[in-house]
Amino acid sequence: MTIDRPPLTLFTQSRNSAGERVRIALNLKGLAYDYVSVASMEAAGYRRINPQGLMPALKVGEEIIAQSGAILEYLEDVYSERPLLPANPIERAQARAFACLISSDTHPLCNYRVRKYLTQEMNASDEAVLAWYRNWVTISFTALEELLARRASAQSYCFGDNPGWADLHLVPVVDNARRFRCDLSAFPRLIAIEDRCSKLEAFRRARPEAQPDYPGYVKTTVSPGR
Template sequence: MGEELRLYSYWRSSAAYRVRIGLNLKGLAYEIAPVHLLRDGGEQHSESYRQANPQGLVPVLQHGQRVFRQSLAILEYIDEIWPTPALLPATARERQRVRALAQLIACDVHPLNNLRVMRYFDHTWHVPQSERDEWTRHWIVDGFTAFEAMLVDHPSTGTFCDGNLPTLADCCLVPQIYNARRFGVDLAAFPNIVRIEQACLDLPAFDAARPERQPDAPAT
């Protein structure tokens, strides 16, 4: 599998952030192809980018001549192609738990506060910024409350969401915590989430994936 990897990414996209973490955990070299989600109405809406992803979303992973979409599907793809270190545990029961935690974030929390939702609230319904921010905080807190409950006193919870190695769940959780901090969510009620975040960010793979470390991040 010596074909080059190119990740179409935006520095502050949670979904792209997940995939950057996964690629880094695998120790894979990849090129970042920045897609600015705000410039000129959003480069993701251009005809050329829509050919790569008809949804007009990031990330997209190009592996050789093949193109892959949807962050969780991309993460499972790279886990199957490069199985070590694994992003999913060894048993079906443990894999189900990790997928459930990952999907809680990726399917139930993140879609409610991503850019296209906020722009629709702004441009179509003219919802004030303060109300949009409160919407975002509400759904993050709602999701984190459930996520924390799934971690507390569970025998599979370890240094990370599941055991003592990072998994798909951690790849999804850390970017959502970044969003939570960005919107001023009080994380005091989520000690396990905060503890796991710190354990993740202590690892070079997570640290290198941080939004502010991306080549398309603003200088300030």
């Protein structure tokens, strides 16, 4: 059965870490896509695309997929030639669990709208918001580090010798933790994998500063692929 593969358009912005996950996945799979900066759109205009108003959203032909997790599942289903998940069912589940700890447990507590609410509605000081952020990052990273320590064998990336599902979730959250000056010295396995990923073109091209809406963006020429 032939699966339709219409053109892809990603609605996001440079600092959106969920959008960075999708950009990494698109790059790892070698897929071309159009980039539309939500920052250049009116809020009402973007809500007509994604009623929740959150990023990212992927336009597939004339259809819209919201939520990075659903987008990643779509890409894995349709563009299976370069899989992001391990072949082994247990490792597939472990990779998904690792990613969910970041996307479902950590990211919702630390994202911008939560920090904004703490400041504007709860009158939390900047120091209190920073303490909030660092607390949840430390709890999350402690668990992630232990998950990697429990693997049956050492691997170059989170769950294999090629970067994939877990790694594309890890890299943006580590970058955010650095922006908030979190102490990462207790997480050598996470940092080693993040450092390894950061040297790969698929990850470099997904970085915030590589996006056309990043302040001070300078266009560079890169080739597709991993």
